[in-house]
Amino acid sequence: MLNRRGVLAAGGIAAGVLGVPKLLAPAEGHEDSTHGEHVFVESKTFTGTRPAIVPWTRPMPVPPVLKPLVSTPKQEIYQLTIENTTAEILPGLQSPVLGFGGQFVGPTIRGKTGRKTLIMLQNKLDEPANVHLHGGHVPPEHDGHPKDLVEPGRTRLYLYPNTQQGTTLWYHDHSHGTEASHVYLGLHGAYVVEDDSERGLNLPSGAYDVPIMLRDIQFDDSGNIVVFDDPSKRTVVLANGVPQPYFEVAARKYRFRLINTANQRVFKLKLTGDKFTRIGSDGGLLGASVVTEELILSSAERTDVVIDFSKYPIGSRVVLTDFMAGEILRFDVVRRATDNSRVPAVLRPLPAQPLSTVDREVDLAFVFKPNERPDGVINGKVFDMDRVDFTIKRGATETWLIRSSDPTGVKHNFHLHLVQFRVLERNGGPPLPSDEGLKDTIPITAGETVKVRATFTGYTGRYVYHCHFLEHSWIGMMAQLEIVP
Ligand SMILES: [Cu+2]
Incomplete structure (x- = not known):
């Protein structure tokens, strides 16, 4: 199993005497000619043959929304763990991973502009860990600074004031020296800031507002997760933790919050036969919606898009593709649904910027x-x-x-x-x-x-x-x- 020694063992990094170790070159097609060292998680669980991924045989999970212990108009209090767990990433294999709330990917946390979120984070690992709200406007002691660690067995309170406008954030480990292995092994989840002032826009919401966390991962020939080797070998791309899933949609508009949670990768995304309407970036809504054929999404970037499936007959399929990985997610149009949502051309003015000093x-x-x-x-x-x-x-x-x-x-x-x-x-x-x-x-x-x-x-x-x-x-x-x- 994954323990401190395992993580540290996996933390070896190959020194490239003549060039860049492959571990340091993002999975994007650009490669140098040196060879990285193959480093694996210490104990291999699986010895058989790696199960094949059969595309479009498993649904894309929508991460469950974390339920608060206490909810008032001013604040919500949550409990969240960091723990060793397993996830069925390859069919039939329970891979050892790390998970917020014991889940791979972590539960979605929905904060709200003007209402505080408090999280009691318990570290159930046998090594220090922490959490950083990526893109969050939070006090320094709650930012998950690399030096601010939650020791094994301890619980720490994080306060997120949610004073920023509505947007798509994500939370992940930021522990000093172990962030790369912790996030790679699963310590990532979506954090949505909802904003009542954007209700009038009438964008797709509720069940039609879906976070999709995209990342890559490498397996060896037996199906064990390879932690640090060569990012170009992270050829399995996951949408909410599952490779090449399908997602059943109604013939109407959806808002998808795309989050790149890969350690180092640039996605270039397209839709077969369709375009995205881009509405949001890392920090909130764009000034105006933009119709685009391609989205570029580097590690940790977010982009909110609307896809309108209303023009498709039931039975249609629309595939999300990446320029390197190929087909990564299929939307199956399976039913009709009413749709009163809109995608206004004008969304929300960007805040004015003072003069730089x-x-x-x-x-x-x-x-x-x-x-x-x-x-x-x-x-x-x-x-x-x-x-x-x-x-x-x-x-x-x-x-x-x-x-x-x-x-x-x-x-x-x-x-x-x-x-x-x-x-x-x-x-x-x-x-x-x-x-x-x-x-x-x-x-x-x-x-x-x-x-x-x-x-x-x-x-x-x-x-x-x-x-x-x-x-x-x-x-x-x-x-x-x-x-x-
Ligand atoms: Cu860099």
Whole structure:
């Protein structure tokens, strides 16, 4: 079973003397010529032949919504565990995984703008873990800082004020040094901020508002989960924990909240014979809906889309595809349903941005050393949780030039805690369509520069920013800011 020793054993990383270890290159088709070391979870459970995945034979689960212990108009209190559990990912095999609430993927938490969410998180593992609300505007002591760990057997209270507008967030482990293995093995779940002020838009809701968490995973020939090897071998793509599932839909509009929970992967998604209507980004609704054929979704990014199945006869099938993985999810139109929802062209104005008073540069890269594991660095420095890299005045608006000067050509994936930013420029030109709206995570290709602007409202204290390819942040590609009065 997975224990501390197992996780640590799996934490070996191959040092590429001549180039990038494969573990560090995201699963996106870009590969170098060096070889990664094959590292497996310590004890293999399965010795037979890996069961074949037969597409479209299992339904896509909709993660259950976590029920509060206490619910008042001002706050809701939840209990949540982190525990060792099993999940049937490959047919007929119960794979050892980690799960919030013992589930793979974790239960969906539905917060509400203006009402607090309190979570009593109990760590039932035999090693430290924690939780970070990705994209959440939360006090520093509740942000799941890598140093703030929940020791084995202990319970810790997390407070999420939900002072931000409605959006799709997710929660995941952020423990120092074990985040990559913990998230890969299952510590991820959707967190939806509902917002009464958006009710008038009449977007699809209730059973027609469905989070879909997409990620990849690698199995060996016997069906054991391979924790750290080569991301290009993470060829099995899961939608809410199941490979190539079908999802039965009514012939009407649905809102899907797409969340990339993969450790390091960029999805490029399309629909067979149809288009997406994109309505939301990381931090909330877009100013206006956008009809698009392709969605680019890097690790930890979210995008909300509406798909209208009303034009299809019963029995129709619409497939979600990825440029690398191929067919990953099939929507089966199985019944008619009334539909009073709409997709307005104009959604919600993006908040105005004050003038920027500070310029900074953030450079993501690897540093190679002979015969050793490479370091991930930001502005030349490996993460040190006792060092403050940027001191920021509370309320300041700052412009950051994010760059990847990485000589290896490996893509990175910048994530800023606490606040949402806006992408102003990419390589001196306009942002990509996928950069639009309120953002907390953006992919960045080697050689690129991306200019972003953020206003640091709310709290004082220390937060991290890092590469959200978790095998990169894990080896140091993370830094710390402190917001001061
Ligand atoms: Cu990176």
